[in-house]
Amino acid sequence: MDYGMSVRLDRPFGQAAEQVRAALKEQGFGVLTEIDVQATMREKLGEQMEPYLILGACNPPLAHRALGVDRRIGLLLPCNVVVRGDGEQTVVEALEPRIMVTVTGQAELDPVAQEAASRLEAALDSLTSLTA
Template sequence: MKAKLGEEFRPYIMLGTCNAHFAWRALLAEDKVGALLPCNVIVTETAPGTGEVAAADPVTAMGIIANPRLTAISEDVQQLLQEVIVEL
């Protein structure tokens, strides 16, 4: 934001975390899903020396599409995201 808008903001990083394997499975289940894939994880400083990691819940994000195959894939992704965030 500083470089493009000249605005200051606390340390904030957006990580692109799309997994090609899961994205491919999702595209095979629903070809328009690319517009909805929750592929970002944010890491931000909430106070000096204290951080927070956040990600969209893939089950909720994919829930707007009534497709059981997509639901199963998003549940797999949800489990992996939870495991990664717990380890941080």
């Protein structure tokens, strides 16, 4: 199983990042954390790189269900979504939630992971129908 799902968008990074936040919200995810990797690498290491954000997306009902199965699942939460520049395009990648089942070996997490994956896939799919 691939550990991520992705889409490539023909639009500027800033516009894509805003659209990703909106698409996640539409699927019931809030962005709990936002890490600007580009700024961090520049400030801490003096290194230059493409625009790169890591969004920590959480769907509270799904997180609650997962925690009800396994309290340690918080080690794998929230769902990370990466938005990164790639030339004139922007790549959006999300961690495949079904990896939780593989990592933990807890089959009881499968329905939660399936729903999270469906919602993330719907969010990514919605981005491809938007115009630049």
